[in-house]
Amino acid sequence: MAGGRERKRKSSGPLHGGGFGSGGVEKGASSSMAPRRKSTAAAVPVLMVPDTDSLDCDICYLPLKPPIFQCAVGHVVCSMCADTLKDARACHVCGVAMAGGYRRCHAMERVVDAVRTPCPHAPYGCDAVPAYHSREDHFRACPHAPCRCPGESCGFMGSTTALLKHFAAAHGWPCTTKGRVGEMLSIRLRDGFNFLVLKNPHAAGSAPCLLFLLNVAQERLGRAISVLCIRPHVATTASGVVEEPLSSMQCEMVLSRSGGGSLCRCHYQMSDFQVARTDLANGMPSRDGCFQFVVPHTVVGDDDQDRIEVKARIVIN
Ligand SMILES: [Zn+2]
Ligand SMILES: [Zn+2]
Numbered sequence: 001m002a003g004g005r006e007r008k009r010k011s012s013g014p015l016h017g018g019g020f021g022s023g024g025v026e027k028g029a030s031s032s033m034a035p036r037r038k039s040t041a042a043a044v045p046v047l048m049v050p051d052t053d054s055l056d057c058d059i060c061y062l063p064l065k066p067p068i069f070q071c072a073v074g075h076v077v078c079s080m081c082a083d084t085l086k087d088a089r090a091c092h093v094c095g096v097a098m099a100g101g102y103r104r105c106h107a108m109e110r111v112v113d114a115v116r117t118p119c120p121h122a123p124y125g126c127d128a129v130p131a132y133h134s135r136e137d138h139f140r141a142c143p144h145a146p147c148r149c150p151g152e153s154c155g156f157m158g159s160t161t162a163l164l165k166h167f168a169a170a171h172g173w174p175c176t177t178k179g180r181v182g183e184m185l186s187i188r189l190r191d192g193f194n195f196l197v198l199k200n201p202h203a204a205g206s207a208p209c210l211l212f213l214l215n216v217a218q219e220r221l222g223r224a225i226s227v228l229c230i231r232p233h234v235a236t237t238a239s240g241v242v243e244e245p246l247s248s249m250q251c252e253m254v255l256s257r258s259g260g261g262s263l264c265r266c267h268y269q270m271s272d273f274q275v276a277r278t279d280l281a282n283g284m285p286s287r288d289g290c291f292q293f294v295v296p297h298t299v300v301g302d303d304d305q306d307r308i309e310v311k312a313r314i315v316i317n
């Protein structure tokens with residue numbers, strides 16, 4: 001469990017004011033290798049700090065994270081600022097003289113490790129309570145970050161796992177769960193929403209599968225197939241989607257027909273296009289933001305009035 005690792009250390013006591021005297025630093029410094037004193041007090045599950053400024057570096061204002069340093073007065077600074085100012089003769093905040101730069105502050109390190117904030121995705125099943133200083137790292141990687149159901153007027157939100165269950169239970173939408181990223185798959189697409197779950201061999205631990213929405217929309221000349229990757233933590237743009245900045249996702253889609261249609265004897269079309277990512281927080285993205293793979297009505301035979309068989313492969317670069 002993610003929370004277990006993060007709860008290993010107990011709060012060692014209340015925080016008195018904003019700084020620590022130099023005497024406290026020396027005590028803390030000399031005990032850095034000593035066995036940790038066991039607290040007899042009950043563990044504090046979540047320590048609330050209304051003013052989180054006191055947990056930020058006095059110079060760069062970023063959350064303090066061990067190792068932490070301080071001047072003789074007690075202004076605490078992060079390791080990056082302490083390193084930048086290692087040759088400074090005076091504290092950057094108060095100007096007090098410092099011989100040898102900022103000193104390590106173990107007491108503040110214990111405090112910032114003890115201050116925890118529950119993950120905002122707790123309503124979606126996350127029980128992690130990350131330290132204040134590493135909460136952003138957790139939020140970015142939280143496997144419970146919700147995505148929204150694309151169903152019109154359906155407000156359901158949940159992790160991609162919860163969404164999949166919801167799609168089947170509440171909407172009966174078809175879903176293909178066999179396949180891997182990079183593999184060419186034969187998929188029969190129904191009009192409306194179709195879902196595809198692919199194992200991602202490139203995934204690092206928390207998200208071994210990727211969820212795709214293949215939308216088949218009826219158009220005047222044919223059916224337009226668009227592909228979206230449903231993923232949390234995607235900052236949506238005005239068009240409702242954003243491309244993966246580092247690893248881009250492409251879809252290779254092929255439709256091949258011989259016979260079937262009364263007007264078309266043979267047809268082949270292939271496209272290789274970018275797959276947009278979205279958490280659907282603002283509903284379905286605009287059509288302009290997604291490639292449309294348009295299958296003409298004259299190609300699809302009478303037997304396939306509401307189904308199109310395509311071959312598709314998702315590739316991540
Ligand atoms: Zn700093
Ligand atoms: Zn100072």
Ligand SMILES: [Zn+2]
Binds near residue numbers: 119120
């Ligand atoms: Zn979380």
Ligand SMILES: [Zn+2]
Binds near residue numbers: 151155170
């Ligand atoms: Zn729904």
